[in-house]
Amino acid sequence: MTQTLKRRLAALELATDGVLTPLSGGDSGAGLWRVDGTTPCIVKQDSPQRVAGEADGLRALGDVCRDLIVPAVLAEDGDLLVMEALDGTGPRDAAALGAGLRQMHRDSREAGAEHGWPRDNACGLTPQPNASLADGRVFQRERRLLPLVRLCREQGLLDAALAERIERLAESLESWLPDVSPSLVHGDLWSGNVLFTPTGPAIIDPAIYRHYPEVDVAMLTLFGGPGDAFFEAYWNGERPADWERREALFQLYPLLNHLYLFGPGYLGSVSRVVDRVLAG
Structure with a gap:
């Protein structure tokens, strides 16, 4: 594999002098290597899609981020992605x-833009449908919550009672969540997709679309917390009064995804965030 990969990189006029070091591909199962040479880079092998x-x-993130670092795409060749290390x-x-x-969220917000993205992508191993909808509440229901409920039900991971509660929650969004102009969101911004470089914070491994900016903030708090300094800088005095409810709502999709991918160990977390949203 190493020699084949080196030949492909050479054909792309990249990393011909580098040493390839295998890295963990994470939950996606992709092949991943670091190449240390004249131009250090990360090489990922996955499905072309x-x-x-x-x-x-x-x-897309690189186009809008002024204060966050996003690795540059050096080459894209079928099942091979070469990125700046x-x-x-x-x-x-x-x-x-x-x-x-x-x-990033402020400068990418577009009045009149729809929620979604021109192409589907993936969150982890799960295909992520992004067909645009004008109303963010409908997008959250039809493109995020209900598809994962169906997938989890098909795998026997959700019982009928909890699935019904999630469906009821999804149908109630218009009663409390305001519709807003969407921002570009990273889409999978857990702590492992944040790097702190010597020149500032960087974000990697996106699953982008346009939606409520709280999607990214809620993901950062799902498995820990970024700390008070983060929130002071992010909210800048504009924290929504119902943040705790929004946080729970926007944690439900990634938790359903974890339930689908990794099994019933996440069932309790799903049930708890449903309780938080329905409690108001």
Whole structure:
């Protein structure tokens, strides 16, 4: 594999002098290598559809991010994605992450834009449908919650009672969640997809679309928390009064995805966030 990969990189005029080091591909199961040479880079091998989706996401984020670093796409060739390698050994700067994410969400907000994205992509191993809808509440229901409920039911991971509660929650969104102009969101912004480089925070492995910006903030708090300095910089005095309810809502989709991918260990977490949303 190494020699084949080196030949492909040479054909792309990239990394011909580099040493290839295998890396963990994470939950996606993709092949992943670091190449240390004249131009250090990360090489990912995955399905052509997933490669195209990730490359599209990196380019879109790179176009709008001024204060967050996004790895440049160096080459895209079928099932191969070559990206700029980033140094993740910088100091943790939660305030810079909060300010950078705020800038990204603010500057990408478009009045009259629809929620979604021109192409489907993936969140982890799960296909992510992004066909656009004008109303964000409808998008959250029809493109995020209900498809995952159906997938989990088909796998026997959700009982009828909990599925019915989620469906009821999804149908109630118009009663409390305001419709807003969408922002570009990273879409899978857990802590493992944030790097702190010597020149500032960076974001990697996107699953982008346009939607409520709280999607990214809720994902950052799902398996821990980015800290008070992050929130002070991100909210900048504009924290929504119903943030706790929105946080629970926007954690439901990734938790359903984890339930679908990794099994019943996530069932309790799904039930708890449903309780939080329905309690208001």
